[in-house]
Amino acid sequence: MSKAHFGLIGLGVMGENLVLNAERNGFSSVVFNRTYSKTEEFLKGRGLGKNIEGAKTLQEFVNKLERPRRILMMVKAGSPTDAVIDNISEYLEEGDLLIDGGNSQFKDTERRVKTLESKSFGYIGMGVSGGAKGALEGPSMMPGGTKASYDAIESLLTKMAAKVEDGPCVAYVGPGGSGHFVKTVHNGIEYGIEQILAEAYDLMKRVKNMNGSQMSEVFGIWNNTDELASYLVEITEICLNTKDEITGEDVVEKILDKAGQKGTGLWTVVSALELGVSVPTIYASLNARVMSSLKDQRSEIEKTLPIKAFNDFDLGDISNGMKPLFDAVVLATIASYAQGMDILSEASSVYKYDLNMPSIAQIWKGGCIIRSKLLRKIQDAYQKEPNLKNLIFDDWFNMEISSRIDNLANVVSSSTKAGIPVPCLSSTLDYLNSYRTNRLPQNLVQAMRDCFGSHTYERIDKEGSFHTEWMK
Numbered sequence: 218m219s220k221a222h223f224g225l226i227g228l229g230v231m232g233e234n235l236v237l238n239a240e241r242n243g244f245s246s247v248v249f250n251r252t253y254s255k256t257e258e259f260l261k262g263r264g265l266g267k268n269i270e271g272a273k274t275l276q277e278f279v280n281k282l283e284r285p286r287r288i289l290m291m292v293k294a295g296s297p298t299d300a301v302i303d304n305i306s307e308y309l310e311e312g313d314l315l316i317d318g319g320n321s322q323f324k325d326t327e328r329r330v331k332t333l334e335s336k337s338f339g340y341i342g343m344g345v346s347g348g349a350k351g352a353l354e355g356p357s358m359m360p361g362g363t364k365a366s367y368d369a370i371e372s373l374l375t376k377m378a379a380k381v382e383d384g385p386c387v388a389y390v391g392p393g394g395s396g397h398f399v400k401t402v403h404n405g406i407e408y409g410i411e412q413i414l415a416e417a418y419d420l421m422k423r424v425k426n427m428n429g430s431q432m433s434e435v436f437g438i439w440n441n442t443d444e445l446a447s448y449l450v451e452i453t454e455i456c457l458n459t460k461d462e463i464t465g466e467d468v469v470e471k472i473l474d475k476a477g478q479k480g481t482g483l484w485t486v487v488s489a490l491e492l493g494v495s496v497p498t499i500y501a502s503l504n505a506r507v508m509s510s511l512k513d514q515r516s517e518i519e520k521t522l523p524i525k526a527f528n529d530f531d532l533g534d535i536s537n538g539m540k541p542l543f544d545a546v547v548l549a550t551i552a553s554y555a556q557g558m559d560i561l562s563e564a565s566s567v568y569k570y571d572l573n574m575p576s577i578a579q580i581w582k583g584g585c586i587i588r589s590k591l592l593r594k595i596q597d598a599y600q601k602e603p604n605l606k607n608l609i610f611d612d613w614f615n616m617e618i619s620s621r622i623d624n625l626a627n628v629v630s631s632s633t634k635a636g637i638p639v640p641c642l643s644s645t646l647d648y649l650n651s652y653r654t655n656r657l658p659q660n661l662v663q664a665m666r667d668c669f670g671s672h673t674y675e676r677i678d679k680e681g682s683f684h685t686e687w688m689k
Contacts, residue, residue, distance in 0.1 A: 221244075222283060223246045225239075225248045228256060232289075234350075235289065235345075235353075242373075248260075253271075256271040284312065285312040285339075290317050306336065314370060321394075326394035330342065348586065351379065356584045357378070357581055359403070392570065392571075398570070402485055405481065408499060409498050409549075413546055414546070420542060425532060435535055445590075474512070497644040499553060500644070504640065524636035525636065547617065548621050594613055629643045
């Protein structure tokens with residue numbers, strides 16, 4: 218009996234869909250799950266009649282694969298991934314390749330690459346985005362590791378990946394943990410955009426008293442623009458127009474306002490801080506989720522510090538897509554992408570990843586959660602200037618900011634006066650205003666640091682490091 222082309226460990230929804238994707242694209246497969254009953258259930262259900270077989274043990278699983286073996290792990294990040302690697306390593310041979318498709322922390326991936334390469338095994342840390350549907354129909358994939366390891370699986374990944382008009386949404390990202398790092402930043406951008414859209418929804422509802430169908434109509438208009446057409450806007454339109462089967466009312470209004478997180482947003486912010494990159498829009502989105510978890514405290518404080526009634530303010534008409542609010546959302550979305558790309562650019566230098574920024578934009582243009590028309594402009598900007606300091610410096614993005622920032626400022630100002638929190642919109646305004654300010658007040662901060670700690674300071678009129686005896 219001929220041996221399988223591809224192996225998968227971990228039959229969660231993502232794992233199932235990825236192996237079905239591989240099989241559909243001509244790769245015979247073998248699957249293994251920690252509990253064999255799950256394997257049997259899959260083979261008798263979704264895997265029935267497919268060129269997929271199961272294995273009861275890791276040794277049997279490995280023996281059913283052709284060499285060099287190509288094995289995709291879809292298991293929980295952290296110690297479960299380490300356990301699978303430890304358990305399967307004794308059965309692997311030189312040249313075999315393990316691919317971690319989970320949401321692993323990039324520093325863990327760096328460690329695993331070094332460990333497995335010392336044993337002559339290949340190891341790829343690969344970010345996978347697109348959710349369950351993307352995994353089945355074609356995800357966006359961000360593989361990192363050695364180029365030789367990537368070359369060994371390029372044909373498989375290219376066939377499995379999402380496709381857009383100018384190519385597949387997969388490419389070699391870089392060495393070590395770069396693939397998982399890029400996926401982490403992808404998720405940070407995703408956090409930002411999700412919160413931005415949530416703030417727009419909140420303003421429509423609280424200021425204009427719009428219902429789900431009306432709000433859905435606006436998001437539908439936005440999804441037909443070059444600036445905001447995207448997967449996240451598309452599903453927001455759907456979510457807001459969906460009725461509850463029990464009550465017949467908007468189902469969104471029946472959902473508890475406590476958002477969860479799996480850690481990648483936190484990793485993005487921590488990485489940005491470690492690299493010295495300013496990401497206020499992304500950080501605000503993470504903090505908004507943390508604040509949402511304080512439901513009991515918020516309910517209690519609302520009674521003692523109620524928000525005063527406010528007058529309606531201008532967000533624009535539904536007929537024109539609520540232009541002022543649209544402009545605010547466009548700029549916040551641009552800021553979220555700009556901050557994410559800024560992290561990648563700095564990491565490329567510091568971690569020696571040598572990231573190809575246009576290629577990353579290409580990978581994200583299809584299949585993934587943050588896919589959008591805006592990524593074409595981002596790709597163009599980095600193709601035109603590979604060493605672009607920030608998207609703000611690109612002519613097109615600069616013009617977008619110039620033409621829309623007044624509306625962003627008006628929306629933020631009116632929201633603040635009304636007591637409506639818009640953390641991502643307001644953080645974006647501060648980010649852009651800080652970026653376009655030649656002299657910030659950190660000269661006083663430096664003076665204070667020198668006063669209490671003799672940290673010294675630089676001057677604007679002469680070179681060198683200076684100290685003043687402030688407390689004479």
